[in-house]
Amino acid sequence: MPVGRQVPESQLWPGAGMHLWPSGGTSSEHAHPRGHLVYAARGVLSVHTERGTSIVPANRLTWIPAGFSHYHRAHGSTDMRILFLPAALARLVPGHPAVFMVSGLAREVLLTLTGPNQRDRDARARLRRVLVDELQEAPEQPLQLPEPRDDRLRAVAELLYEDPADNTALAELGQRVGAARAL
Structure with missing residues (x-):
């Protein structure tokens, strides 16, 4: 959006x-x-x-x-x-x-x-x-x-869209949007 x-x-x-x-x-x-x-x-x-x-x-x-x-x-x-x-x-x-x-x-x-x-x-x-x-x-x-379909991935994509220079680790971005860390 x-x-x-x-x-x-x-x-x-x-x-x-x-x-x-x-x-x-x-x-x-x-x-x-x-x-x-x-x-x-x-x-x-x-x-x-x-x-x-x-x-x-x-x-x-x-x-x-x-x-x-x-x-x-x-x-x-x-x-x-x-x-x-x-x-x-x-x-x-x-x-x-x-x-x-x-x-x-x-x-x-x-x-x-x-x-x-x-x-x-x-x-x-x-x-x-x-x-x-x-x-x-x-x-x-x-x-x-492609546009992400999963709500959590869409939220991460939105964060990166807002600030493309953000170099936050993927695990931390996942935590921000409520996604569990992959094992």
């Missing part, structure tokens, strides 16, 4: 946007009626869904299908780009959250589609198609951490 929500500086265009997040900035949990791509042009994002947490550095992007509940967290000052795909193109990418390697061409198309230099509608449609073609050629590159 997201904590310490900080509002980004945002610029939005039809079907796309740019959000400049301060380090530690976190969105609220939400879902969209359209699937979208999330890309960190600068910095690193973690994208959290019920399937797990994906780490998204600048050489990868994540796909979040329509209706998937998720939230984002910035690690370092982060320039997050979001591009919504029309249903006809969304059908061509996986029906589950996925992370892909970003080619040089895909990066430039993403930056063009999510930046202030907006092109006409037909040009944007052609560029979105090129981007989806690039994704179909890119293998999934999961940098994903």
